[in-house]
Amino acid sequence: MRSSWMRHWLLFCCLLCSAPLHAAEILLSGAEDNPAIRAFSAALAELRPQDRVRFQPLAQLPSPERIPAGTRLILLDLHALDWRLSTAAGPPALMLRISRVQARERLGKHRPAQLSLLWSDPAPARQLRLVRLLLPQAQRIGVLHDEHSQFLLDELRQAATPLGLEIVGQAWPDSRDNRPLLALLQRSDLLFGVDDDDLFNPRTAKNLLLTSYGQQRAMIGPNASFVRAGSLASVYSDQQDWLNSLDRLLDQPPSSWPHSAYPAYFKVLGNRQVARALAIELADDASLTQQVAEGEHL
């Protein structure tokens, strides 16, 4: 009898620690509806068999206050964000695929209580740890910004200071004018890409990469696509990382969701050809990922 009671108690404790108390209704939504979104939704459903996971296009959703309060919303684009922000009432939401710059434009410094913003940007501390690993002698981190992304410098500086790195900012108001870029490359040791689509996009990639390479400066970040284009390396989170990160958050009650967070799971992608041309020793992606992750707990 006693052992049976203990077994139940232990089981209860385990359930309490490792699983949500009850099956949850998880609703993903966005203005777009395409196979990639459906696949993501299906993968999340598979990851959380105990929950009811479904995707519904934004156009088919009622206003947020008419959705049951126990539902957990996962918003996939900015239209969905606008929809959720249209009223304070309604269920809590996890906002995916939003960058710091986009959030700043939409929300300013305001962080609505019902929202948890999950940044698409690579976490500055991780990216800077990657810099330390690949270019231990680099101290001056060159960061291009425009008026929309200037605020990122503060956060970058906070992350850089403990690592002994200096952030060198340079405004780049007109991407057809290379003078600010050249000036920055001259007074910094590398170019650090930030998630600002105005500055780092397919149109500017060629010039950014060729100019920094021409000045024998490596570029780090801002994302995996840029690494494939010729950036030395970047921290990034792919779909699987996002699924795992979401899984972790969905295990928690919405009341303990952070107002904003970077994904818990990530990877590192390096460009071996570029590393060779810049005479940089590049460990394989998995061990770089592990080394960057190790710094997380220090």
Next chain:
Amino acid sequence: MAINPRASLPLSLLALLATGEVLGDDLFDNHHAMPEVLTATRLKQAPAAVPGSVTVLDSALIKASGARDIPELLRLVPGMMVGYRNGNQATANYHGSNVTEARRLQVLIDGRSVYRPGLASVDWTDIPVAIEDIERIEVFRGPNTVSYGANALMGVINILTRHPLDSRGTRLKTTQGQRGIHDWYASHGSAWQDGALRLSLSGLQDSGFDHDQFGRDYRDSRRLNRFNLSASQQLDSRHSLAWQLAAKEGSNQRPYGYASVFDEQIAPGDDGSDVKARDYAGSLRWTLDFSPEHSLYLQSSAQHWERKQVWRACEAEVAFSPELGELWDLNPFYVVKFGDYLTQLKNNPTNAVLPPGTAREQALATAVRAQLFGGGAAPVCGDVNQSMRETRYDFEVQDTLSLSDDLRLLSGLGYRYDHADSETYFNGALSNHIWRLFGHLEWQLGAHWLVQGGAMLEDDRLSGSSLTPRIAVNYLITPRHGLRAVYSEAVRSPDMYENNVDWRYRVRNLQPQAFGQSSATYFARSRGPGDLDQEIMRSRELGYNGSFADVGISLDIKLFYDEIHGMISEPLRNDRFFPSNANSMRFSGAETQIDWQLSHADRLRLSYAYLDFSASSHLDRRLSARHSGSAGWLRDWGQGWSSALFYYGADQLNQYRFERLDLRVAKRITIGSAALELAGVMQQRLDDEPLTWQENNYDERQLLYFSAELEF
């Protein structure tokens, strides 16, 4: 990556299986339109992996040096010997050799060779590029005909101008100083969606050396103006175009270019024999990126050199005697002996005997003697024309193919047409067609070994065909530290003048007339043999290149043993010019260059070359210093102040020691969005020697000049 302990094995497998699909259509990696930019075809080798010795003069160094023209910058390159024939004729030779000609160096501006085909020279003063437009200079120290074609015998100077996209805005600069320095530069760059353009105009002026060895004024000033237009246009994601137009006009003073051989008392007919020099160039490069692994470019260029040199010279009438000309053609050595006989006739007539020779030689000599005593010693003056026009068309296709991550093939085909037109030098026009085919393979064997080799096949219509191989093995201790062993062969084709010169002066407007003619041919003439072979160089090199990133040191060491066979050593002259492939030369030694970024504010740069050499011709022993080098300290003092101190030294350049200390101090002032830089340069010679030649002297050992540059 944090491992999710809850993901079951089947789920992880599922995720892995899904990865391929997800990567192609990942909700969180949505930059599918991103082009691949730094591809295998665009990336260059890291310094430790380069199959040879390279010195890069970057824009910071170029600016800090305060140099006004390119040859002065080349003093920063280990083993580069820089000399001056006069104030406006610099000669730069890697490892030296001949002091008057620099025939064995290839010089390129954005891939366009500026080595003049006609007279086998590089006119540094006349190259239509302003130093302010130069982004960097890459000097390949050693033979590399595989990559750069014939004439890249002892080295290659690759001058790269600033990309138009990096030149946006306006720059205005003026430089004024002692020794008649008046330089100016103005440029404006603009950019649009997919292209950019820069227009620059510039001028340079100075008075050259002050006095010759006799203390007389030296006529060697220069004045020039240049025009440059450089543009780039991205046509679409795979095609891009870059084109340039350049022109230069100017005047280079020369001292009076003739001394009478018959009577030293005959007065000069003119103040000097100045050259009006005009250069025109246009080039177009079309780059096609087939894929990240395969690209091709097509470059074509057209160039025209115009040297107008006409002056009035005076000589005894007999110099235009048809009989004397015939005698010279028969046997120039007899004419030399006949000249000695004439001198003897003047000083000691009783012992003078007409030199023995064939009956025809003696008959002609007798006739000339009669002309001389029958009034032929009287001076006549006429217009000497030493002008020349040269034209070059050059096409090159180069294909870069990355066969795998570790194997890259560069191959290409080139065609060059050279045309020289000069009544004096070629008795008309002369042209040459040159084809070349080249291939170069880079093969990375694991993390440490790199084997690079190639060959060039060249066919030169005037001097035949040649095949030159090149092989290099690099051992990379780490990506930043590499050892290299290089063997290369290179050729230099004899140039038009060496092989095919037909040098004769047709003097016009003779007053009084010579033998009843107002236009006559000067007796001395020379002809190239037409059957000269190519010079062959064999070079062996061991080297180390390392970068100690933690302390900011880059270091390169080179040990070399080079031999040139079949060397054509005879300088250009119009009497007794008998070039041959009879000479040879050998160089061995060691070179090093160190670049040390001490801090963000301080940079040290050292270069040193020790050269041991032997040459069968005394003419090739002139411009090779045994010890030469440079030392520089660049400092940023903050608040816009910066300074650079350079020392240059060579123990003997044509027997003269050369040591100089240069100091440049600059202050940059920001005014709104504009910037003004004020700079002063002081050069202090540390020796009392002439520069290269005894004629080349300055009144003062010190030179000062100042510049002001506005950017907005």
